[in-house]
Amino acid sequence: MPSIQIKDVPPETHAVLRERAARSRQSLQEYLLAKLIEEASAPTLDEVLDRIDMMSGGSISFVEAVEAVHAGRAGR
Known part of the structure; x- marks a missing residue:
């Protein structure tokens, strides 16, 4: 070992x-x-984000999704 x-x-x-x-x-x-x-x-946050980034199926990047959420919240 x-x-x-x-x-x-x-x-x-x-x-x-x-x-x-x-x-x-x-x-x-x-x-x-x-x-x-x-x-x-337990995976680190960076490891989780890397796994998410490697997944397919979405038409926008993770960063774009976060920006869209922030923009939506700012418009409330």
Whole structure:
């Protein structure tokens, strides 16, 4: 399995993470691994927008659709 090493973690950050791991009754490694898995499991906004942009079927771009919505709201 691949591994990750993070260097130069500020001491305050390390202390907070160790405390959170202890409160969760996990080792620091277990705690951070769970956080990394959680982070990687949800797509970022950019990833979602890229997926939408790749979809076909619409006759206008996403940007044009957003501009049309804003224009419609401004006309209220």
